[in-house]
Amino acid sequence: MMITIEMLNEIKKKTLKTMTLRLEKKNNGISSINKENVSDKKHVLICGGPGCHSSGADELKKRFEQKIDKEELTDVNVSIAGCFGLCESGPNIEIYPGGTFYSQVKIDDVDEIVEKHLCRDEVVERLLNEGAIKEENIKPVFEVDFYKKQEKIALRNCGIIDYNSIDEYIALDGYQALAKALTEMTQEEVIDIMKKSNLRGRGGAGFPTGRKWETAFKYEADKKYVICNADEGDPGAFMDRSILEGDPHSVLEAMAICGYAIGSDQGYIYVRAEYPVAVQRLKTAIKKAKEKGLLGENIFGTEFNFNIEIRLGAGAFVCGEGTALMESIEGKRGMPRPKINRTAHKGLWGKPTIINNVETLANVPPIITKGAKWLKSIGTEDSPGTKVFALGGKIKNTGLVEVPMGTTLREIIFDIGGGIPNGKKFKAVQTGGPSGGCIPEEFLDTPVDFASLGKIGSIMGSGGMIVLDDTDCMVDIARFFLDFTVDESCGKCVPCREGTKRMLEILERITKGKGTPEDLDRLESLSEAITDSSLCGLGQTASNPVKSTMKYFRHEYEAHVKEIRCPAGSCQELLQFFITDKCVGCTKCANNCPASCISGNLKERHVIDTEQCIKCGTCMEVCPVGAVIKK
Amino acid sequence: MAEITINAKKYQVNSGITILEACNRLGISIPTLCHDDRLEPYAACRLCVVEVKGKKNLQTSCSTKIRDGMVVETHNKRVINARKEVLDLLFSNHPEDCLTCEKAGGCKLQDYCYEYGVEEGTYVGEKKDYHIDDSNPFYTYDPNKCILCGKCVRVCDELQCTNAIGLGNRGFDSKVVTPFDLGLATSNCVSCGNCVAVCPVGALTPKKKEKYRTWEIRKVKTTCSYCGVGCQIELLVKGDKVVGVEPARGTPNDGLLCVKGRFGYSFINHSDRLKAPLIKRNGEFEEATWEEAYDLIIDKISEIKEEYGSESFAGLTSARCTNEENYLFQKMFRALIGTNNVDHCARL
Numbered sequence A: 001m002m003i004t005i006e007m008l009n010e011i012k013k014k015t016l017k018t019m020t021l022r023l024e025k026k027n028n029g030i031s032s033i034n035k036e037n038v039s040d041k042k043h044v045l046i047c048g049g050p051g052c053h054s055s056g057a058d059e060l061k062k063r064f065e066q067k068i069d070k071e072e073l074t075d076v077n078v079s080i081a082g083c084f085g086l087c088e089s090g091p092n093i094e095i096y097p098g099g100t101f102y103s104q105v106k107i108d109d110v111d112e113i114v115e116k117h118l119c120r121d122e123v124v125e126r127l128l129n130e131g132a133i134k135e136e137n138i139k140p141v142f143e144v145d146f147y148k149k150q151e152k153i154a155l156r157n158c159g160i161i162d163y164n165s166i167d168e169y170i171a172l173d174g175y176q177a178l179a180k181a182l183t184e185m186t187q188e189e190v191i192d193i194m195k196k197s198n199l200r201g202r203g204g205a206g207f208p209t210g211r212k213w214e215t216a217f218k219y220e221a222d223k224k225y226v227i228c229n230a231d232e233g234d235p236g237a238f239m240d241r242s243i244l245e246g247d248p249h250s251v252l253e254a255m256a257i258c259g260y261a262i263g264s265d266q267g268y269i270y271v272r273a274e275y276p277v278a279v280q281r282l283k284t285a286i287k288k289a290k291e292k293g294l295l296g297e298n299i300f301g302t303e304f305n306f307n308i309e310i311r312l313g314a315g316a317f318v319c320g321e322g323t324a325l326m327e328s329i330e331g332k333r334g335m336p337r338p339k340i341n342r343t344a345h346k347g348l349w350g351k352p353t354i355i356n357n358v359e360t361l362a363n364v365p366p367i368i369t370k371g372a373k374w375l376k377s378i379g380t381e382d383s384p385g386t387k388v389f390a391l392g393g394k395i396k397n398t399g400l401v402e403v404p405m406g407t408t409l410r411e412i413i414f415d416i417g418g419g420i421p422n423g424k425k426f427k428a429v430q431t432g433g434p435s436g437g438c439i440p441e442e443f444l445d446t447p448v449d450f451a452s453l454g455k456i457g458s459i460m461g462s463g464g465m466i467v468l469d470d471t472d473c474m475v476d477i478a479r480f481f482l483d484f485t486v487d488e489s490c491g492k493c494v495p496c497r498e499g500t501k502r503m504l505e506i507l508e509r510i511t512k513g514k515g516t517p518e519d520l521d522r523l524e525s526l527s528e529a530i531t532d533s534s535l536c537g538l539g540q541t542a543s544n545p546v547k548s549t550m551k552y553f554r555h556e557y558e559a560h561v562k563e564i565r566c567p568a569g570s571c572q573e574l575l576q577f578f579i580t581d582k583c584v585g586c587t588k589c590a591n592n593c594p595a596s597c598i599s600g601n602l603k604e605r606h607v608i609d610t611e612q613c614i615k616c617g618t619c620m621e622v623c624p625v626g627a628v629i630k631k
Numbered sequence B: 001m002a003e004i005t006i007n008a009k010k011y012q013v014n015s016g017i018t019i020l021e022a023c024n025r026l027g028i029s030i031p032t033l034c035h036d037d038r039l040e041p042y043a044a045c046r047l048c049v050v051e052v053k054g055k056k057n058l059q060t061s062c063s064t065k066i067r068d069g070m071v072v073e074t075h076n077k078r079v080i081n082a083r084k085e086v087l088d089l090l091f092s093n094h095p096e097d098c099l100t101c102e103k104a105g106g107c108k109l110q111d112y113c114y115e116y117g118v119e120e121g122t123y124v125g126e127k128k129d130y131h132i133d134d135s136n137p138f139y140t141y142d143p144n145k146c147i148l149c150g151k152c153v154r155v156c157d158e159l160q161c162t163n164a165i166g167l168g169n170r171g172f173d174s175k176v177v178t179p180f181d182l183g184l185a186t187s188n189c190v191s192c193g194n195c196v197a198v199c200p201v202g203a204l205t206p207k208k209k210e211k212y213r214t215w216e217i218r219k220v221k222t223t224c225s226y227c228g229v230g231c232q233i234e235l236l237v238k239g240d241k242v243v244g245v246e247p248a249r250g251t252p253n254d255g256l257l258c259v260k261g262r263f264g265y266s267f268i269n270h271s272d273r274l275k276a277p278l279i280k281r282n283g284e285f286e287e288a289t290w291e292e293a294y295d296l297i298i299d300k301i302s303e304i305k306e307e308y309g310s311e312s313f314a315g316l317t318s319a320r321c322t323n324e325e326n327y328l329f330q331k332m333f334r335a336l337i338g339t340n341n342v343d344h345c346a347r348l
């Protein structure tokens, strides 16, 4: 089928009517759509993001539909959308008009919501999201603190549209950018907008996308390729997954635009097989785009052809590295190539290739429709636009947030993330996953962009952000990340294969109280050597967690090796359990100790034989008066 | 041409070549364990790193092309430290049995450790502990000595095109394996030994009939006599005995061989081997001189030709002869004996 711009606009007009209410969310409460077009149906929007999906979003939807049927309500629509971002409180649902935000909704809550909210317009207060009530006032979702400072470009459609509906994507300006590029712009003009916008790669390295496209465009070849890097191997990061699952067409459209710009007719999406939901939704999206003529031959009646195929990765972190990824697509072992050729010149099967990250691509369509200036008006000079972060660790609002570049760490962690739970104290934030570094409190006011994070020894990376509190041992954190790197090293080059393993062994010794002061010097020199001489980014950045923790928390390392003490009280083997004089002699600890190393008579203070103690912490848990401490 | 500065000296070199190639041509020695100019650049051992002005990290000279105006340091402190670290890491995960290792004297790891003053592997921790694969009749594979340079795998893939071996597992556990790590005997290895020839360490070693040390042998270059290709080989000679064969570089075989040329040399010292012509006298074979033998052949041929004619002859020559020898043989049959009844075993 061949699609025209008129047909596209027709679909848009028709579909928008059914979606108007939800657009309140997109426009922060202001419905920009002509009221005449508004359908007056109520809308129940269920989060189908990774977290909510696994805690039963589909069942929730079914239950809502059944109950709505039973109540014979004819003016209510129910749909599932992509990730809302606030995964911590899922399953989340929103009800429009109004944007009432319910959290931790269980299947048994559905009847009550339908009976009260949908039938009688009564808010079910007990299910409201914690952030949606302030001083007894009920706030709509877009005024909840978590969302207020966010600005959504890459996630613009996530949480609003039905991911399986190409029409809903089109309704929110989907495929307009492709239409504009193909029918109104030359290849050079597309590249020019991308260059002027200074959109930088969101996959980690921050390379300017426009410049990359230009290099591939200028290199003549009989075949060129566009690859979407959806390998997302960073532990804890799930923004790419959320985009693929919640708004797959934005990636397809961007790939086609890139294909047009560089002169390619074939795209590949390299996605990890552990993302079966994303794969399924991508497959559906590709099929629907093809049916509509938005992929395939002569798109919008032009000479331009573009097809997209999916390639599954087996879940190796290193396969996210561009050259290893291409090896993997070519059917070889996923190991990085020597950097003798540029990918934009000789990439996949030796042909000019563009590899872009999912989030980078999701930014492309709005840049084409709104222009370079628009993107540059958001974020910083160095890093225009927004960045999505996956907030995790010791933070109240675990989830996905998209903020303008230049937002400070403090704003992200405290204003949006809600700060540290359980009355604990902030200690550090780890950004950039296993390739990144730990940033201490003194840098909390650092604006987040590519350059600033680099300056303080960390990286933007793919946007992982793990918050640590004062019970986290920094040596152990470094060990944790290195453990991941050692597992994921491909084994090709010596410094990474052998060096990271030795570094891990040293850290393991330190956390077990077997380290020496010389080990610290060793760690430093080894870190340098691995960074300086590894083949790919994995090895080159593998030492960052160690380097940054040694820089900012050297005293913790020293306490481990000199005093055999873990200041955070986290390294089990360095701790001793001890019973204070608070003990009432109830015998509970002695009865529960699996090593039978607690002695004492009834109603007398008990004693732990520290030689025998296996440091399991059972005594501490069972003591009714808190007499057991670790020190 | 491009002008580059290496170690503060300016040189004119061809553009398009790598730093390593340039240094080789200029006589600047750069260590490498994984490079082979017949194979695609691999850049895995990281021993050939050099400092290139303007680059944040060290660059591998095997995979960095010369650019005009490039400034390179090949032996400054930073570079040497990185190389030492690589050697230290490799040796820390390597058996310390150089005294008895077959490769001693010919081992690149040993040579470079000596050159860079790496006396021991200073990292303590896990070490490889694999079974030795003894299942191939011609060579032994000891994974514990393997430094994972990947040369064997790449030779087998890129040059030999047999693809009998590959890399298995990941990271620290990486290992050169046959499919499913079932051992060489089960694989489609053709025993050409080309992997053995490129292994820089003692991981792949020929099974020897005779003990020898690399410094005890002389190398004698000759042409392999198994077929007419004319592969160049080096006989390893200890005293006056051939104790092994290695492929020589250059045309036509450029460092490759087949199983026969590589491992089929023991006939040289075999007791059954004929070293002089034999003539049957009174029902018994007796050693004779070549003159006697030639005279006898001439007599017999003349006799038969006279009595039964040229067409009573047939000649069959061997693929083990050279082209020139085969040419002479057919010439003898056609011009001298006068028959076209002449053929060659390779046609059968």
Ligand SMILES: Cc1cc2nc3c(=O)[nH]c(=O)nc-3n(C[C@H](O)[C@H](O)[C@H](O)COP(=O)(O)O)c2cc1C
Pocket: A200, A201, A202, A203, A204, A205, A206, A207, A209, A229, A230, A231, A232, A233, A234, A317, A318, A319, A320, A321, A322, A323, A355, A356, A357, A358, A360, A361, A462, A536, A537, A538
């Ligand atoms: C070890 C390693 C893993 C990587 N993993 C990913 C990944 O999962 N997703 C991704 O988009 N980029 C990843 N990258 C970055 C890619 O190499 C590449 O820079 C990126 O995909 C380019 O796209 P961009 O310019 O749009 O960011 C990884 C890099 C390294 C060194």
Ligand code: SF4
Pocket: A318, A335, A336, A488, A489, A490, A491, A492, A493, A494, A496, A497, A534, A535, A536, A537, A538, A539, A540
């Ligand atoms: S740095 Fe690590 S992951 Fe990258 S090529 Fe070397 S061994 Fe493989």
Ligand code: SF4
Pocket: B145, B146, B147, B148, B149, B150, B151, B152, B153, B176, B195, B198, B199, B200, B201, B203, B204
């Ligand atoms: S067996 Fe030898 S050639 Fe093969 S990878 Fe190991 S060290 Fe290199």
